[in-house]
Amino acid sequence: MRSFADIDFTELTESFPAALCTVMIALTYSISDGMAAGIISYVVINLLCGKAKKTTVIMYILAIAFLLKYIFL
Secondary structure (H helix, E strand, O other), X not given: OHHHHXXXXXXXXXXXXXXXXXXXXXXXXXXXXXXXXXXXXXXXXXXXXXXXXXXXHHHHHHHHHHHHHHHOO
């Protein structure tokens, strides 16, 4: 939890996905599900805030892969 205190909560596009990831790991007892929630929310929030150029291609690929996993699971 020490790393959680180091999150910059002034910027929503960085803090919300990190907090969601941490909470989902604790609630689902699954690191991969928590990471998936964090990655998907990071990409979606950056797209909605107009920061699409900031997000790397690998993050888009991972977000699509995780979404497809949950859609077809």
